[in-house]
Amino acid sequence: MTVRTRAELAEVPGVASDRDAATRDFVFNHTMLRVKDPRASLDFYTRVLGFTLARKVDFEQAGFSLYFLVLVDAAAALPDADEARREWLAQQRGVLELTHNHGTEAQEGPVYHDGNSEPRGFGHICVSVPDIRAACARFEALAVPFQKRLSDGSMKSIAFIKDPDGYWVEIIQPAPLD
Amino acid sequence: MTVRTRAELAEVPGVASDRDAATRDFVFNHTMLRVKDPRASLDFYTRVLGFTLARKVDFEQAGFSLYFLVLVDAAAALPDADEARREWLAQQRGVLELTHNHGTEAQEGPVYHDGNSEPRGFGHICVSVPDIRAACARFEALAVPFQKRLSDGSMKSIAFIKDPDGYWVEIIQPAPLD
Numbered sequence: 001m002t003v004r005t006r007a008e009l010a011e012v013p014g015v016a017s018d019r020d021a022a023t024r025d026f027v028f029n030h031t032m033l034r035v036k037d038p039r040a041s042l043d044f045y046t047r048v049l050g051f052t053l054a055r056k057v058d059f060e061q062a063g064f065s066l067y068f069l070v071l072v073d074a075a076a077a078l079p080d081a082d083e084a085r086r087e088w089l090a091q092q093r094g095v096l097e098l099t100h101n102h103g104t105e106a107q108e109g110p111v112y113h114d115g116n117s118e119p120r121g122f123g124h125i126c127v128s129v130p131d132i133r134a135a136c137a138r139f140e141a142l143a144v145p146f147q148k149r150l151s152d153g154s155m156k157s158i159a160f161i162k163d164p165d166g167y168w169v170e171i172i173q174p175a176p177l178d
Numbered sequence: 179m180t181v182r183t184r185a186e187l188a189e190v191p192g193v194a195s196d197r198d199a200a201t202r203d204f205v206f207n208h209t210m211l212r213v214k215d216p217r218a219s220l221d222f223y224t225r226v227l228g229f230t231l232a233r234k235v236d237f238e239q240a241g242f243s244l245y246f247l248v249l250v251d252a253a254a255a256l257p258d259a260d261e262a263r264r265e266w267l268a269q270q271r272g273v274l275e276l277t278h279n280h281g282t283e284a285q286e287g288p289v290y291h292d293g294n295s296e297p298r299g300f301g302h303i304c305v306s307v308p309d310i311r312a313a314c315a316r317f318e319a320l321a322v323p324f325q326k327r328l329s330d331g332s333m334k335s336i337a338f339i340k341d342p343d344g345y346w347v348e349i350i351q352p353a354p355l356d
Contacts, residue, residue, distance in 0.1 A: 002236040003260040009231045012245075014220030019253070022316050023228025025308045028249040028272040029350065031209040032301035042192030050201025053187045058180040067190075071206040071271075082181040083354075090306045090352035093249075094206040094271030099301060113299040119291035121345070122300030123210035123277060128268045130203045138200050167299070172207065174268035176261075 030068070030095035031125060033167055034112050037105035038067060040164035041098055045069050048142055049127055049169070051096065054078055055085055067098040071127070096125070114166045124160065124168035132159065132173035139171075208246070208273035209303060211345055212290050215283035216245060218342035219276055223247050226320055227305055227347070229274065232256055233263055245276040249305070274303070292344045302338065302346035310337065310351035317349075 009015065035041040045051040051069040058065045068089055070078075079085045089095055104111045115122035129135040136150055136159050146152075147160035147168050159171045187193065213219040223229040229247040236243045246267055248256075257263045267273055282289045293300035307313040314328055314337050324330075325338035325346050337349045 002238065004234045005260065006256065006258055006263070009234060012216075012220060012231060012234060014217035014224070015231050016221065016225035019228050019230070020225065022312070023226075024251060026228045026249055026313075027306040028229070028274060028303070029306040030304045030348075032304070032348075034298055034301055038190075039192035042190060043194065046192070047194035047198065048201075050197050050204045051206070052197070053190060053193050056182045056187060056190060060180065071204055073202060078184060080184055082183065085184070087352045090350055092271075095304075096206060097301075097304070113293070113297035115291070115293060115300055119297070120212055121291040121343070122293055123212055123275075125206070126208045126210070126273075126275070128205040128207040134200070135204075165299070170208075170210075172268055174265045 027091060028093055029090060030097045032097040032099060033125075033165070035098045035100055035165050036107065036111040037164065038065065038098065038100045039105070042067065042069075044144075044163050045096065045098075048139070048144055052078070054089055054095075055082070063102045065100045065102070067100065069096045069098065070094070071096075110166060112165045112167075114162075114168060116168060124170050126170035126172060128172050128174060130173065132157070132171055132177065135171055135173075205269060206271055207268060208275045210275040210277060211303075211343070213276045213278055213282075213343050214285065214289040215342065216243065216276065216278045217283070220245065220247075222322075222341050223274065223276075226317070226322055230256070232267055232273075233260070241280045243278045243280070245278065247274045247276065248272070249274075288344060290343045290345075292340075292346060294346060302348050304348035304350060306350050306352060308351065310335070310349055310355065313349055313351075 051071045054070045055068040079088050139161055145162045147162050150159050157177050160168045163169055229249045230253040232248045233246040257266050317339055323340045325340050328334055328337050335355050338346045341347055
C-alpha cells in the first residue's frame with residue numbers, strides 16, 4: 001500500500017494547480033439513491049444509522065417522492081419552515097436523498113441495482129462511527145445484513161452492511177483499531 | 179408538490195421515533211464512485227468543481243487506487259501526515275471517494291454505468307453553489323457537458339452536468355432564483 005504526502009498529492013496527474021476562485025463556497029451537498037420502499041429505507045437510515053428525515057417532497061402527478069436525510073447530532077438545528085429548511089439543507093455537506101417512484105414498493109423482489117455487479121459504477125456510501133466494534137455488534141443484534149464483517153477478508157478495520165435495497169454502506173472508524 | 183412540516187416528518191411511516199444514543203457521532207462520511215481514468219476525473223473534480231485531492235492510496239498488488247476528495251474552503255485544514263489526514267478525513271461529511279481499477283483508462287469507450295438507465299439505482303451527486311446562473315455559465319465556458327440546462331424541462335432552478343464517466347452532478351443554489 002502506497003500513500004502520498006500532501007506535496008505529492010498536488011503533483012498527481014490531473015490535479016489542478018490552483019483552486020479557481022469561482023468555485024468558492026461550492027458544497028458537496030448530497031448523494032441520491034433510488035429506493036423501492038421508503039418505509040423500509042427510512043427505518044434503516046433513521047433507526048439503525050441515526051439519520052433524521054429533514055425534508056419530504058411529493059410530486060403526485062409525476063408519481064415520485066423525495067426524502068432528504070441528514071446525520072447530525074443537533075437535529076434541533078433544522079429550521080421549522082419548509083422553505084427555510086430547504087435552504088438550510090442545500091448548504092449542508094453529507095445529505096442523503098432517497099427517491100421513491102410510487103408503486104415500486106408493491107413489486108416482487110429487488111427493484112434497484114447496487115452498482116457492485118455488472119454493470120458496475122456507484123460502489124457504496126460510508127458512515128464513520130466512533131467505535132466500529134460496538135457499532136458492528138449492534139448491527140448484528142439488530143439483524144442488519146452484512147456484506148463484509150470486520151473478520152472477513154484481509155481488511156480487518158472496515159465492514160460493509162447492506163441497506164434494504166442492497167446498497168452497500170461501509171462502516172469505518174477514524175482512530176486505528178488496537 | 180406537497181411538502182411536510184417538521185412535525186409531519188416525524189410521523190412519516192418508517193421514521194424512528196427517537197434517535198438511538200448508540201448512533202451518536204455517526205458521520206455520513208463519503209460516497210464512492212468507480213472511475214475509468216483518474217486523470218480526467220481529478221481534472222474535472224479539482225479544476226471544474228473546486229475539490230481538493232486529500233488522500234491517494236495505491237494497492238499495487240490488487241491493482242487499484244483510491245482517491246479521496248473534499249470540497250472545503252480551507253484546504254489548509256488538511257493535516258500534513260498521511261495517518262493524521264486519514265483520521266481527519268474519516269471525521270468529515272461530504273467526502274468523495276473515486277476508485278480506479280488499474281488499466282481501465284486504456285479501454286475503449288465508457289467503462290462504468292451511471293445508474294440512470296436500466297438497471298437503475300444510484301442517481302447522482304449534487305454540488306450546491308452560491309450563484310447557479312454564474313456557475314452554469316462557467317461550466318458552458320469550460321465546455322462541460324450538460325445533462326440538463328437550467329432552461330431545460332419544467333424545473334428551472336436546477337441543472338445537471340456530467341462528469342467524465344457520465345455520472346450526473348446536480349447543481350443547485352440555496353437561495354430562491356429571482
